[in-house]
Amino acid sequence: MRAFIDFYNSSVGKKLIVGLTGLLLISYLVIHLFGNLLIFRADGGEAFDTYAEVLPQIVVIRIIEIGLFLLFILHIITAAYTWILNKAARGDAYKIQKKNETSKVTSRTMFLTGSIVFIFLVVHMRQFWFNSRYEATEGYSMFEVVRATFSNPVYGAFYIVAMFLLGFHLKHGFQSACQTFGIRTKNYVSFIDLIGIVVWLLIPLGFASMPLYFLLYF
Amino acid sequence: MNFTLKIWRQQNRTSKGKFIEYQAINISPDMSFLEMLDAVNRDLTKKSEDNIAFDHDCREGICGSCGLFINGRAHGPQRGVTTCELRMRHFVDGTTITVEPWRSRAFPVIKDLVVDRTAFERIIQAGGYVSVDTGSAPEASSIPVPKANADEAMDAAACIGCGACAAACKNSSPMLFLSAKVSQFALLPQGNAERRIRVQQMVKQMDEDGFGLCSNTYACEVECPKKISVVHIARMNREFLRAKFL
Amino acid sequence: MALNSKIPEGPIQQKWDNHKFNMKLVNAANKRKYSVIVVGTGLAGASAAASLAELGYNVISMCYHESPRRAHSIAAQGGINAPKNYKNDGDSIWRLFYDTVKGGDYRAREANVYRLAQVSGNIIDQCVAQGVPFGREYGGLLDNRSFGGAQVSRTFYARGQTGQQLLLGAYSALSRQIKKGSVKFFGRREMLDLVLIDGQARGVVARNLETGTLESFAADAVILATGGYGNVFYLATLAKYSNGTAIWKAHKKGAFFGNPCFTQIHPTCIPLSSDYQSKLTLMSESLRNDGRIWVPKKQGDKRNPKDIPEEERDYYLERMYPSFGNLVPRDVASRRAKEMCDKGFGVGSTGLAVYLDFADTIKRNGKEWVEEKYGNLFDMYHEITAENAYETPMRIYPAVHYTMGGLWVDYNLMTTIPGLYTIGEANFSDHGANRLGASALMQGLADGYFIIPYTIGDYLASAKFTKVKTDDAMFKESEKNINANINKLLSIKGKQTVDEIHKKLGKVMYDYCGMARNLAGLKKALEIIPQLRKEFYEDVMVPGSADNFNPELEKALRAADYFEIAELMVTDAIHREESCGGHLREEYQTEDGEAKRNDDKFSYVSAWEYKGNGMNWELHKEPLTFENVKQATRSYK
Known part of the structure; x- marks a missing residue:
């Protein structure tokens, strides 16, 4: 435990935790996305409903769910903590600092994009997860809920914007995590950037395709 | 060329500073930025006014003493040069130039544009060396090092310790400085014996000095006058992981 | 007082070993009872402070920078010599010794030079073990390059930043000892006086440059490693704040000054382009390995160098020294460049430059090859001159770079003041009248790592010490004098800045005591310098106050000493009626313009004793005997 506290207290340790949790969360997103893509099956939502119904009944999934919850908490708290430390490290601010000439906007807005994604997450959980788990009645169809929600232009638009920001967050986050784990070496930079495109572009695009689909076709 | 300068003036560590405007007149485009400040100081001296204090010494970009935040950029707008190497031809005639000291909680201002960078000393003292007493070294050629490693170690070792990385970083993190030293020794067999303890102690010292955490914005790489690559930060992170878990 | 160089008996190969055996040792447990002050943290100072601390002494280290790593050793580019003979080209300790004595034009002490050559191999071992990233071959072994004044490749290098890497090595060793507490380091402190008690050097008074307060430090011995005094010339390749104050204060307290007029003018510097310029920038001598130096054959030829055909170019060094x-060594290259320019062959807007051309090398090996070897130098040249040296030849001109002269020291590196040692460029010892390239780094580290740690022990073990505290009267007296001096400078409130008067001094020195000297000019300088000194004390304006960070005051304190050092340099140059190395008296040269030594009359070290009452000195002579290298006319033809 003492070793963990030492690790957590060190700056690089905290970075590694943010990076590791981030990467695990990305892998969750991939699984989540593949499951959800069932929604596009042209069977009136049957497969998707079954998936949504069966999944929570698997014990392992429930355990993973708890782990996932802890991952989020660790990621968010640690990242927020580093943000506070970093603010303090500057001391007096510069009168002029041309940050846009030296770094990318995605790298400087992680706290902002992360915060918005967090708000989205709360709304998203309330809407889909909490509902189905604790307020579901007989004949509850996840597909119907999704359709109803995404057909609502306000919610659909919110979802799409959030996915856009998630892409922003992942664009920096993925390669940053690779850097933190020390695998972003000269030989691998271009490879990581390639995988990065899948992560920051395709994942959010995949998620965003759902509200888009319902907005356009229903 | 003529310029209006907005320069941070601060009497000492404890006093409150402010920006004061000066005119730099008849500046030759071939002058270095510091020679331009010399000219302004000469005018101040003639008026018996206290000179604008700034650190400098070798004036050829190697001692690492100079370091000014010029128009929002560490060492000014050019890449790969220190403030003393920066020439006035890179500025537009008649414009205003804002000059600030390095800003970081770990680099307190001593006077005007001079900051205290002894935090860097403490980081090196924490482990930036190979423990070899004078006289105990083996014959030089008994330690072969692959050329590629020696070259990359040299890339890292080129760091002049000016502090631009921490000054430019939005988090005020000196990871490029620290990683350059860790990376140099990680690439060489001489550094092997102490590699675990070195990286852990140096990181610990960096944290204690009140620097921020690296968030991989890579602004340091852009501002580094010696063009040191963030690849060294990746290697340092790996060294840290290795020290903790392997 | 008679000079005793304390050269050990025996054949030259055994002198140092015998001496090491004969010296008294300080018992390991007793070492922590002794304390040593090391002023300066360049190669010599940092390596000495670290090595002494490793041995167990209590070390106080100080420098005027915030950090030891910023000392001007860091700017040395080319390399460091050691006769490892890795190139199998016939190098040996003897050859390095021979080259160095010859390169110094037979005005160095044989025994010291031999010892230097002997320990130079250990330096490379030590530095490699510290992790200094020297250039290597593909097989992983160390590479060498050749350098001026030698026909073998014995120069180890770390790109164009060898001085930086060696200094960072010594600095890392020093940092390790600071962390351990065996070295107490004081940054931003400038030594302003040496304190003698019972005739022994027992401490220094330094000014805290941040707060302006004077601080006294007491110890059992003092080592000065404060570098050279080349900034007397105002424009030099030295760092702006490099200065002669520490050795000058010691000189005025009784340490003799050796060969003050021996100044090295480095041939490959970027020429001066205008009046505002604050310093000259050196480019590594290694450029001469692959660049060819030439001037147009026609005087005042202002054509673009590319338009000057091959047959109208005079590659004068290749012509004169096949x-x-x-x-050729630096003194020869510099003198010839000046000669060419004086005769009207100079190029560039001022006519004070010659070409250094890489066109042939680029044609032969390609641009990438040149870029890899010299890229940083070409970049630097471009930044300063806005010219692309890959396409048009560089313009170069000699500039003051190094002072071979310095405080006189005996074989143990002790000055004429007991307990006061001087190492590195600050002493006069190893380079005679001209230093070879890549030898300064070698000497600084030899003194610091491998000589002073032995010789200081002999002194500490045999001398008697009274207990000294920093509130003793001598320290207070010294502080009082310094304060009076500072207040004097602040109260003049004249019209000129320190730099303006210093620049005038520099011009006088370049004109009359530079690359070529003659009696009439030197006498003229001797008239002007006291006038300038007077002008300084009557008309200088030092703004600000003494009680905080005040760079102008620092400059004024340093410049005040330059006006005195200059006078001694000129006095020495007048007295030495011969030409040798960097000291070329126009009256004494051969028909084809080579330096003509007078070994019968001047085969000695001039050691000047300060006599007080204004600028008065007494000359002492340490005769130089050459038992191993025959004094011959130096020829590089």
């Missing part, structure tokens, strides 16, 4: 060509 066997060494562009790799």
Whole structure:
């Protein structure tokens, strides 16, 4: 435990935790996305409903769910903590600092994009997860809920914007995590950037395709 | 060329500073930025006014003493040069130039544009060396090092310790400085014996000095006058992981 | 007082070993009872402070920078010599010794030079073990390059930043000892006086440059490693704040000054372009390995160098010195460049430059090859001159770079003041009248790592010490004098800045005591310098106050000493009626313009004793005997 506290207290340790949790969360997103893509099956939502119904009944999934919850908490708290430390490290601010000439906007807005994604997450959980788990009645169809929600232009638009920001967050986050784990070496930079495109572009695009689909076709 | 300068003036560590405007007149485009400040100081001296204090010494970009935040950029707008190497031809005639000291909680201002960078000393003292007493070294050629490693170690070792990385970083993190030293020794067999303890102690010292955490914005790489690559930060992170878990 | 150089008996190969055996040792447990002050943290100072601390002494280290790593050793580019003979080209300790004595034009002490050559191999071992990233071959072994004044490749290098890497090595060793507490380091402190008690050097008074307060430090011995005094010339390749104050204060307290007029003018510097320029920038001598030096054959030829056909170019070094060509020693290369310019062959807007051309090398090996070897130098040249040296030849001109002279020291590196040692460029010892390239780094580290740690022990073990505290009267007296001096400078409130008067001094020195000297000019300088000194004390304006960070005051304190050092340099140059190395008296040269030594009359070290009452000195002579290298006319033809 003492070793963990030492690790957590060190700056690089905290970075590694943010990076590791981030990467695990990305892998969750991939699984989540593949499951959800069932929604596009042209069977009136049957497969998707079954998936949504069966999944929570698997014990392992429930355990993973708890782990996932802890991952989020660790990621968010640690990242927020580093943000506070970093603010303090500057001391007096510069009168002029041309940050846009030296770094990318995605790298400087992680706290902002992360915060918005967090708000989205709360709304998203309330809407889909909490509902189905604790307020579901007989004949509850996840597909119907999704359709109803995404057909609502306000919610659909919110979802799409959030996915856009998630892409922003992942664009920096993925390669940053690779850097933190020390695998972003000269030989691998271009490879990581390639995988990065899948992560920051395709994942959010995949998620965003759902509200888009319902907005356009229903 | 003529310029209006907005320069941070601060009497000492404890006093409150402010920006004061000066005119730099008849500046030759071939002058270095510091020679331009010399000219302004000469005018101040003639008026018996206290000179604008700034650190400098070798004036050829190697001692690492100079370091000014010029128009929002560490060492000014050019890449790969220190403030003393920066020439006035890179500025537009008649414009205003804002000059600030390095800003970081770990680099307190001593006077005007001079900051205290002894935090860097403490980081090196924490482990930036190979423990070899004078006289105990083996014959030089008994330690072969692959050329590629020696070259990359040299890339890292080129760091002049000016502090631009921490000054430019939005988090005020000196990871490029620290990683350059860790990376140099990680690439060489001489550094092997102490590699675990070195990286852990140096990181610990960096944290204690009140620097921020690296968030991989890579602004340091852009501002580094010696063009040191963030690849060294990746290697340092790996060294840290290795020290903790392997 | 008679000079005793304390050269050990025996054949030259055994002198140092015998001496090491005969010296008294300080018992390991007793070492922590002794304390040593080391002023300066360049190669010599940092390596000495670290090595002494490793042995167990209590060390106080100080420098005027915030950090030891910023000392001007860091700017040395080319390399460091050691006769490892890795190139199998016939190098040996003897050859390095021979080259150095010859390169110094037979005005160095044989025994010291031999010892230097002997320990130089250990330096490379030590530095490699510290992790200094020297250039290597593909097989992983160390690479060497050749340098001026030698026909073998014995120069180890770390790109164009060898001085930086060696200094960072010594600095890392020092940092390790600071962390351990065996070295107490004081940054931003400038030594302003040496304190003698019972005739022994027992401490220094330094000014805290941040707060302006004077601080006294007491110890059992003092080592000065404060570098050279080349900034007397105002424009030099030295760092702006490099200065002669520490050795000058010691000189005025009784340490003799050796060969003050021996100044090295480095041939490959970027020429001065205008009046505002604050310093000259050196480019590594290694450029002469692959660049060819030339001027147009026609005087005042202002054509673009590319338009000057091959047959109208005079590659004068290759013409005059067929066997060494562009790799003649620095003094020769510099003098010839000046000669060419004086005769009207100079190029560039001022006519004070010659070309250094890489066109042939680029044609032969390609641009990438040149870029890899010299890229940083070409970049630097471009930044300063806005010219692309890959396409048009560089313009170069000699500039003051190094002072071979310095405080006189005996074989143990002790000055004429007991307990006061001087190492590195600050002493006069190893380079005679001209230093070879890549030898300064070698000497600084030899003194610091491998000589002073032994010789200081002998003194500490045999001398008697009274207990000294920093509130003793001598320290207070010294502080009082310094304060009076500072207040004097602040109260003049004249019209000129320190730099303006210093620049005038520099011009006088370049004109009359530079690359070529003659009696009439030197006498003229001797008239002007006291006038300038007077002008300084009547008309200088030092703004600000003494009680905080005040760079102008620092400059004024340093410049005040330059006006005195200059006078001693000129006095020495007048008295030495011969030409040798960097000291070329126009009256004494051969028909084809080579330096003509007078070994019968001047085969000695001039050691000047300060006599007080204004600028008065007494000359002492340490005769130089050459038992191993025959004094011959130096020839590089």
